[in-house]
Amino acid sequence: MRVLATAGHVDHGKSALVRALTGMEPDRYEEERRRGLTLDLGFVWTRTAPGGEYLAFVDVPGHEKFVATMLAGAGPVPAVLFVVAADQGWQPQSQEHLAILDALGVRHAVLAVTRSDLADPEPVRADAVRRLAGTSLGTVPSVAVSAVTGAGLDRLRAELARLARTLPEPPADADVRLWLDRAFTVRGHGTVVTGTLGAGTLRVGDRLVASDGTTALRVRALQCLQQERTAVSGVARVAVNVHGPLDGALRRGDVLLTPDRWLLTDLVDVRVGGEKTGDLPRTLRLHLGTAAVAVTVRPLGEDTARLTLSRRLPLRVGDRAVLREPGGGRVPCAATVLDVRPPRLERRGAGRARAAQLAALTGRPDGAAELRRRGLVRRSELLAMGVPAPTAPVTGDWLADPEHWARLRERLAAEVERYAEQHPMEPGLPAEAARRLLGLPDRTLVDALARTPGATGLLGKEGRLYVPARAHPALPPPLQAAVDAVREELEKTPFRAPEADRLAELGLHRKALAAAVRAGALLRVTEGVVLLPGADTEAAAVLRRLPQPFTLSEARRALGTTRRVAVPLLELLDARGHTERVDDLHRRCRPETTKDREAAEDA
Known part of the structure; x- marks a missing residue:
């Protein structure tokens, strides 16, 4: 399955277009159909060809009052059907939706110029293609269509099928992070949630954890495109029947996660695109997936900032999010996550030093560089940050940067030698004391250092360290x-x-x-x-x-x-x-x- 979101100004025919493409009604509420205005997210689907791949659409509202809802629909989706009406041309929400897609880094799209039966579509098409080309979408294929007459629909279907073939295939074994866009109760079944599964695989019987990172939920049943399934891999629209302590409290913006594979954080360092961090308001909303969270902005460098989130989210290095002022008023800007476990900034000048560090980060996960910055880190924590482990652990789950490890060996040898000189009648430096002197988080790291080939410390049978030359020291x-x-x-x-x-x-x-x-x-x-x-x-x-x-x-x-x-x-x-x-x-x-x-x- 391939999943696309619609985008475009209110009343430009997004819902009518996907209705014509799929034969399904995306507007779920009577009020939406009566007013001809999408108020919430709608989901419909079709096949790219008879017997071909499924193509699902997340139909989002275009009204300025529902931009947050639009973000919830577009956030987890890798591609977009951008709609502009030939009789109205480019409009304010067209621009805001484009800015949001650019901020999210969406790179795959098809442009549809609707209502081509009411006005010449060519000027609007050329203008829209030019605007999209200046964003992450780049130059996109464009089709003039009419949902009323059916003109251009076959060509649009062909372009959508071509787009579907070019979309990257997400890994089926990836860690699940399912952002929820709906949650409701079905009599006899309990809580059902829906969302776009971006990667990984969901199976009946799986254990997932809720947004608090600890409460377990069990997958009782799965549906995809209204069909019962035992397993679903991303990208896919899924409905998940869950059972657990918090199932009745789930709502849009929550998330279901693979257990023990994600770090939840309320403090991140990001790179901001589109605006200098010094010009940003102190308080904004961060939109990621279907979540919308208030954040406090602390500028660090010209394009880097520290965000303090009002609630914890499962973030990884390289995640793209949108920073937006509640109620609009300014153009949304991009935020690329650089560090989900940033250091505290307590000393004077720490902010400037941190800005210099962040300037060198790209937002692309780099295991060797991350390990070099941290010196020591657990492999599981590094993977939970979204960063691949660049080397094998030195002991247990601990990874060590080679240069940092060598410096620790040298320091350990010096401490063991110093202890032997100051306490000639003692049986060597206690390993726990060595751990504290080196500031190591785990005693097993001391043991590993002492066992490292070339290490000058020797671990004794009673948990003490000697310099080999002093294993039989001279007596006073x-x-x-x-x-x-x-x-x-x-x-x-x-x-x-x-x-x-x-x-x-x-x-x-x-x-x-x-x-x-x-x-x-x-x-x-x-x-x-x-x-x-x-x-x-x-x-x-x-x-x-x-x-x-x-x-x-x-x-x-x-x-x-x-x-x-x-x-x-x-x-x-x-x-x-x-x-x-x-x-x-x-x-x-x-x-x-x-x-x-x-x-x-x-x-």
Whole structure:
């Protein structure tokens, strides 16, 4: 299906024309038909040829009082049938409708000069073609027609069919953003909403979220062109029977969204077209899709501004919207969304700096440039902004700009080095402290930085970071002297660990012992029990000379130590695979490996 909106001045024959093209009545209300004036949106359709593609029309009102309704109809539609009457020529609402289409960036159109049976259509056609050519529509095909006599209708159908073939095919797997133009209740079915599905696919049973971004609604049934469907892909006119907590509160301007794929925002930076931002009123209305939202304008650069919206909308980078003064009075202007997650402007001069940044933005989604500006961003958030992810995540869902990531590694290394110098007896910089120092939003980023090839930080087992060269750091002189005293005693009796009072006498409190163990100067057997490095393999060699299996008492005597040391030492030997339990009283040595022999020889 292809969908077009009508556009043009009031009473120029838009509804009569689509009625003649489709054989259907676009005016839904008795008052509309009685007055010959379209007051609301109408929807009719036809085929481009027998058995060919469907062509649907959103018929919009042309009266100046209903420009907001016209915007609701034209906003989600990719092409337009522009109508000018031969007997009246170009009129004020012709100009405003054209300005709106230009602001929306619509590029596909056919011009129909109606009532060609009442006046020479050529002067009006030439004038209208010239006006349209100066906008986003460019040079468009034009046809003089008469809905009364039927003259030119076949040629117009041919031009519309040609236009339909040139319209871009939207992706069927795109995220759904269905702007609602009608919402009503059907007895026995509940709430039904209608809209133009611009891209993506709706299926019966789908879960969607409403305009608040959280309330879930279920698709109970679908219709397209009054036919029941199980699935509909854009572009298409759809009627959706929905069920959920907010279904009765839905109205025009609301939106249904694919869950977890959109960011709702009330603060955006935009590029304004058609007028200098400094000349804009402070308050305007932003029209996007079928929504019309009051906004406060803060000029930044000559053509860039920050908009504060009165309610949140699901916006993406590159979205085109219309800024219009309520009630008219000035020409509508375009707003292209540049950033849906702009930074706060709190410092003096922040506005000028931000204007300089925005000047370089095009409004076309650029993943690499967006990542470069943000440094770090979640992939899901970037996609929700409408920006493709330019690289694979560094960890989890986090994307990182390569240069920013390299700078973070350098800073992390510097912080780890500084901590090691300032706290020589500490077991390295805690990873959580590193996260705070680097201002990172997630602890997993610290872990990823430490694991990055070429990183100078090393993540320890207990969530601390070391510089590799300091994994066994030099001990402060007083601590080194105390360790040397212990070593001297252990060299004489290698398995008689110093008592607690002797350690305290030497100043080897808990933190000092931990530092000595990390430095590789001592072997920690258990809390308060330390031996020389390699004492475990040496003990295993002694125990292998015993008759197997052996008891704790036999092991204690062979090692020449006390029960205080023997019990945890044997548990350490069990854990390291040197020995194993036979029963509650006996152990035996496991077969000696080459590694064990080499360690024993070194000892």
